[in-house]
Amino acid sequence: MQQLTVTSVNVNGLRAAARKGYLPWLAGTTADVVCLQEVRAEEAQLPAEVARPAGWHVTYAPAEAKGRAGVALLTRREPDAVRIGFDCAEFKASGRYLEADLPGLTVASLYLPSGEVGTERQDEKERFMAAFLPYLVDLRGRAAAEGREVLVCGDWNIAHREADLRNWRANRTNSGFLPEERAWLGRVLDPADGGYTDVVRALHPDQEGPYSWWSYRGRAFDNDTGWRIDYQIATPSLAARAVKAHVERAATHAERWSDHAPVTVSYER
Amino acid sequence: MQQLTVTSVNVNGLRAAARKGYLPWLAGTTADVVCLQEVRAEEAQLPAEVARPAGWHVTYAPAEAKGRAGVALLTRREPDAVRIGFDCAEFKASGRYLEADLPGLTVASLYLPSGEVGTERQDEKERFMAAFLPYLVDLRGRAAAEGREVLVCGDWNIAHREADLRNWRANRTNSGFLPEERAWLGRVLDPADGGYTDVVRALHPDQEGPYSWWSYRGRAFDNDTGWRIDYQIATPSLAARAVKAHVERAATHAERWSDHAPVTVSYER
DNA sequence: CATTCAATG
DNA sequence: CATTTAATG
Numbered sequence: 193m194q195q196l197t198v199t200s201v202n203v204n205g206l207r208a209a210a211r212k213g214y215l216p217w218l219a220g221t222t223a224d225v226v227c228l229q230e231v232r233a234e235e236a237q238l239p240a241e242v243a244r245p246a247g248w249h250v251t252y253a254p255a256e257a258k259g260r261a262g263v264a265l266l267t268r269r270e271p272d273a274v275r276i277g278f279d280c281a282e283f284k285a286s287g288r289y290l291e292a293d294l295p296g297l298t299v300a301s302l303y304l305p306s307g308e309v310g311t312e313r314q315d316e317k318e319r320f321m322a323a324f325l326p327y328l329v330d331l332r333g334r335a336a337a338e339g340r341e342v343l344v345c346g347d348w349n350i351a352h353r354e355a356d357l358r359n360w361r362a363n364r365t366n367s368g369f370l371p372e373e374r375a376w377l378g379r380v381l382d383p384a385d386g387g388y389t390d391v392v393r394a395l396h397p398d399q400e401g402p403y404s405w406w407s408y409r410g411r412a413f414d415n416d417t418g419w420r421i422d423y424q425i426a427t428p429s430l431a432a433r434a435v436k437a438h439v440e441r442a443a444t445h446a447e448r449w450s451d452h453a454p455v456t457v458s459y460e461r
Numbered sequence: 462m463q464q465l466t467v468t469s470v471n472v473n474g475l476r477a478a479a480r481k482g483y484l485p486w487l488a489g490t491t492a493d494v495v496c497l498q499e500v501r502a503e504e505a506q507l508p509a510e511v512a513r514p515a516g517w518h519v520t521y522a523p524a525e526a527k528g529r530a531g532v533a534l535l536t537r538r539e540p541d542a543v544r545i546g547f548d549c550a551e552f553k554a555s556g557r558y559l560e561a562d563l564p565g566l567t568v569a570s571l572y573l574p575s576g577e578v579g580t581e582r583q584d585e586k587e588r589f590m591a592a593f594l595p596y597l598v599d600l601r602g603r604a605a606a607e608g609r610e611v612l613v614c615g616d617w618n619i620a621h622r623e624a625d626l627r628n629w630r631a632n633r634t635n636s637g638f639l640p641e642e643r644a645w646l647g648r649v650l651d652p653a654d655g656g657y658t659d660v661v662r663a664l665h666p667d668q669e670g671p672y673s674w675w676s677y678r679g680r681a682f683d684n685d686t687g688w689r690i691d692y693q694i695a696t697p698s699l700a701a702r703a704v705k706a707h708v709e710r711a712a713t714h715a716e717r718w719s720d721h722a723p724v725t726v727s728y729e730r
Numbered sequence: 731c732a733t734t735c736a737a738t739g
Numbered sequence: 740c741a742t743t744t745a746a747t748g
Contacts, residue, residue, distance in 0.1 A: 204739080205742045230739085232743060259743040260738075306739055313738085349739095407739095408740040451739090451741075473748080474733045499748085501734060528734040529747075575748055582747085618748095676748095677731040720732070720748085 213447035231262035255287030302346030500531035524556030571615030
């Protein structure tokens with residue numbers, strides 16, 4: 193294979209997604225790595241063909257709380273190592289972070305907490321952000337020492353810039369587009385700070401979106417009133433190898449098996 | 462009209478029933494009085510055509526607890542009076558009993574609590590039974606003094622005899638067929654005690670069933686593994702006027718808009 | 731196995 | 740507006 197293809201999608205409940213069309217999508221993907229978020233199930237609650245699809249190695253990081261969060265990684269080849277959670281006790285068993293080592297690459301599935309202004313859930317989101325940025329820096333350092341690139345895929349629950357959501361003016365005081373959240377993501381992407389690259393934006397610097405999430409309310413999907421909150425965030429030399437990126441809006445169009453669409457990127461090896 | 466037809470059905474959530482075929486059934490019924498149980502909604506939560514179907518006078522007795530219990534009466538003519546609850550403070554606002562006066566008749570919709578052996582819910586069921594039998598006696602006396610018959614329709618959550626459920630042996634220790642529950646219903650029907658008559662059984666003394674409830678689990682409906690727990694219980698001289706009784710199994714067959722079927726009886730006037 | 735609800739998203 | 744769970748049935 194000349195390319196490594198990675199796709200990431202928030203499935204909004206893998207049991208529901210599987211009832212509505214997730215498996216045909218998975219059967220059709222050419223990706224080598226699939227990152228899932230909001231699995232909202234333990235492996236034992238899933239039908240076998242969903243839990244362990246043929247041809248994939250699967251790792252789950254479910255949340256302690258039943259029916260909440262949960263991330264997973266599907267890889268065509270067996271990872272050399274997998275690690276659940278990151279360097280933070282509070283979020284260790286929250287089903288929000290899972291990473292796997294493949295040759296020359298550490299790939300992660302991330303589900304950053306969603307917040308709501310003025311509630312404890314926003315405080316939790318901010319605690320996660322505060323702990324996660326130093327971890328990303330640490331991860332990049334460790335990976336570099338081992339000659340590994342890093343790719344953190346998932347639902348970051350933050351739109352970075354005005355081009356990343358349809359109604360940015362109306363959302364300046366809503367969680368997901370707050371100044372402090374945007375600044376935090378800016379730090380992740382600052383070469384002098386986090387040092388990572390937003391792969392899709394690097395390939396499409398002048399595009400609106402492409403959005404990856406549309407509310408189920410109203411006609412958000414039909415009107416493309418969406419947000420770009422699902423990212424592939426890579427070390428710069430990996431990001432430089434990205435040759436194609438797209439959001440599979442059609443994959444969730446007819447069937448609508450999630451309110452998010454897969455974000456797919458191909459990297460030269 | 463030469464006859465008065467009364468039908469009673471536990472709808473297991475009127476909102477769900479209305480999504481699945483309750484309204485066509487209502488449009489087709491020839492009944493003069495419809496008794497509903499397990500409405501599980503307040504009037505304001507119902508679509509107008511469900512809450513106030515044309516041609517009917519409707520009275521609701523919702524439970525205080527949202528989404529629980531709830532009984533209603535639909536009558537072609539306006540009742541002379543309606544009363545919510547019976548002579549017991551604990552169950553006044555529990556959405557389990559509603560009665561209406563029509564000329565010569567007091568008709569009631571009853572949803573007796575369902576229990577589970579060894580739980581507080583069984584205790585509650587027994588408290589209801591203990592309070593309700595004296596009320597029935599009192600009601601019969603008052604009605605007689607006014608020249609009124611009494612008809613209490615609804616889900617009594619008790620199968621009286623072995624012929625009233627498919628698997629009576631296996632259910633002798635389950636709520637709904639406990640010896641003390643059967644004995645209590647026996648007292649309701651004892652001429653020297655409650656003094657009421659089980660109208661459907663009086664018309665069909667030698668029949669198995671007819672069952673009026675089938676669990677959604679397994680193939681209970683297809684195998685007719687049911688219970689007769691929905692009754693029309695009448696003062697004897699009204700019961701003597703019953704000319705036809707049947708359980709509308711077909712009404713909930715194709716569509717299955719409830720796990721109970723309507724119990725319909727026609728009385729000579 | 732179905733209906734509600736509440737919390738989450 | 741959709742997904743879960745929990746309690747209820």
